Amino acid sequence: MLTIPFDNSYARLPDGFYHKQPADPVKAPEMIAFNHDLATELGITGADDPDLALYFAGNAIPAGADPLAQLYAGHQFGQYNPQLGDGRALLLGEVIDTQGQRRDIQLKGSGQTPFSRRGDGRAWLGPVLREYVVSEAMHALGIPTTRALAAVRSGDPVYRDTALPGAVLTRVASSHIRVGTFQIFAARQDWQSLQTLFDYTVDRHYPHVTSPARLLQEVCNRQASLIMQWLSVGFIHGVMNTDNCTLSGETIDYGPCAFMEAYQPDTVFSSIDRHGRYAYAAQADVISWNMAQLATSLVPLVQDSDAAIKEFTTIIHGMQDSLRQHWAQRFSAKLGIASPTEDDKQLIGDLLILMDANQADFTNTFRDLPTEHAALHFKDTEGFASWHARWQKRIENEDAPYALMSSVNPAVIPRNHRIEEMITAAVAGDDSLFHRLNAVLASPYADQPEHNDLRAPATPETAVKATFCGT
Ligand code: AMP
Numbered sequence: 001m002l003t004i005p006f007d008n009s010y011a012r013l014p015d016g017f018y019h020k021q022p023a024d025p026v027k028a029p030e031m032i033a034f035n036h037d038l039a040t041e042l043g044i045t046g047a048d049d050p051d052l053a054l055y056f057a058g059n060a061i062p063a064g065a066d067p068l069a070q071l072y073a074g075h076q077f078g079q080y081n082p083q084l085g086d087g088r089a090l091l092l093g094e095v096i097d098t099q100g101q102r103r104d105i106q107l108k109g110s111g112q113t114p115f116s117r118r119g120d121g122r123a124w125l126g127p128v129l130r131e132y133v134v135s136e137a138m139h140a141l142g143i144p145t146t147r148a149l150a151a152v153r154s155g156d157p158v159y160r161d162t163a164l165p166g167a168v169l170t171r172v173a174s175s176h177i178r179v180g181t182f183q184i185f186a187a188r189q190d191w192q193s194l195q196t197l198f199d200y201t202v203d204r205h206y207p208h209v210t211s212p213a214r215l216l217q218e219v220c221n222r223q224a225s226l227i228m229q230w231l232s233v234g235f236i237h238g239v240m241n242t243d244n245c246t247l248s249g250e251t252i253d254y255g256p257c258a259f260m261e262a263y264q265p266d267t268v269f270s271s272i273d274r275h276g277r278y279a280y281a282a283q284a285d286v287i288s289w290n291m292a293q294l295a296t297s298l299v300p301l302v303q304d305s306d307a308a309i310k311e312f313t314t315i316i317h318g319m320q321d322s323l324r325q326h327w328a329q330r331f332s333a334k335l336g337i338a339s340p341t342e343d344d345k346q347l348i349g350d351l352l353i354l355m356d357a358n359q360a361d362f363t364n365t366f367r368d369l370p371t372e373h374a375a376l377h378f379k380d381t382e383g384f385a386s387w388h389a390r391w392q393k394r395i396e397n398e399d400a401p402y403a404l405m406s407s408v409n410p411a412v413i414p415r416n417h418r419i420e421e422m423i424t425a426a427v428a429g430d431d432s433l434f435h436r437l438n439a440v441l442a443s444p445y446a447d448q449p450e451h452n453d454l455r456a457p458a459t460p461e462t463a464v465k466a467t468f469c470g471t
């Protein structure tokens with residue numbers, strides 16, 4: 001029998017934080033994938049239960065679950081939306097994992113809630129598989145992220161532009177507390193709930209923190225580190241709204257996300273991001289903007305608001321420095337340099353300029369740098385040769401530059417055209433590419449020559465120009 005050792009702290013918060021309700025059953029639940037390694041980490045047993053699909057479709061409630069839709073607000077593309085909340089998700093509850101960490105288990109696509117607005121509360125197969133593959137790939141890359149525990153076909157159609165197969169994803173997060181969770185109570189001037197949320201967040205994620213300023217600093221640190229990890233693998237989130245920005249510093253909400261192929265800092269994938277607000281290189285500015293919204297929400301928790309505003313402003317401005325340091329650290333490691341100097345920033349920047357001008361594939365260029373394949377990524381052979389000579393000279397005195405490089409420059413990433421191919425196949429009933437991608441992407445830093453086809457960038461024919469939100 002499926003056993004999940006629930007301990008539901010969010011459900012013990014006051015009523016105003018959520019709406020409790022069961023999931024809306026689906027017609028014919030059918031398991032697509034179950035993440036056994038993650039289940040073990042969460043202390044889940046009995047995954048051979050014949051009713052497994054029923055539980056992860058929301059048709060049956062596992063013992064100890066206390067399903068609820070969480071309340072939050074958020075800035076979407078810069079516009080404040082005073083109420084969002086889980087419109088198609090339900091927190092089943094939390095477990096304490098084998099490392100002693102509290103983790104949320106959430107169904108996504110489980111039906112309507114009071115926060116659904118005009119939405120149907122459902123998800124279709126495409127975004128469910130995309131989130132499964134990409135979030136697990138991010139984890140394997142070593143980047144903080146929510147995880148995927150299960151994916152289930154619902155047997156019901158979901159209507160978007162056309163009828164599509166429905167699915168439910170089970171997501172695991174170190175929590176689902178968002179900048180938008182703070183924003184909603186601050187905007188409503190509900191100081192009591194704001195204080196309760198602050199205490200809860202500190203207790204859950206930052207137990208050593210004693211003041212709002214300190215919490216802000218810690219979240220800024222984690223987010224600065226996270227965003228520079230994204231940049232270092234060419235990840236573009238696509239919807240960095242404040243409701244998709246966690247207090248834990250984990251990546252959340254894989255809607256229209258994608259990995260960049262040819263290096264171009266202004267790359268945008270999301271079809272709804274018309275002005276490039278969330279372009280690849282813009283992500284560093286956006287995170288500071290999002291942290292400023294968190295800061296604004298924290299001000300009412302401090303007696304002397306003038307002093308708080310001054311202190312918080314200093315913290316937000318300090319993010320620039322911290323982002324630059326993380327960038328230099330991550331990108332110099334990509335060149336085999338363990339401790340970057342001021343001059344190394346120039347070396348990195350010059351390579352990126354060459355890559356941009358030559359439309360060099362971001363992932364493959366860095367991976368191939370130690371080999372003779374590197375030059376093949378550049379039409380400007382002279383320009384690359386002269387950069388290469390400077391770089392070789394620079395790493396002469398590094399201890400093990402190539403070992404460092406292969407531990408930070410992935411060979412394989414979830415390329416967007418492969419994700420699209422996987423979704424098309426799965427809609428037709430063939431999940432083999434989905435399973436293959438999961439297996440190969442579990443070891444992104446290993447050479448897997450038999451899977452070299454997954455390293456190839458899209459051709460003009462297979463390229464995906466835009467990705468769409470999973471709504
Ligand atoms: P997202 O873009 O997925 O971060 O979602 C933004 C907001 O829209 C959240 O409040 C979601 O719960 C809600 N939402 C997205 N898709 C749906 C849907 N199909 N039905 C109901 N609510 C949705």
Ligand code: MG
Nearest residue numbers: 243244252253
């Ligand atoms: Mg969201």
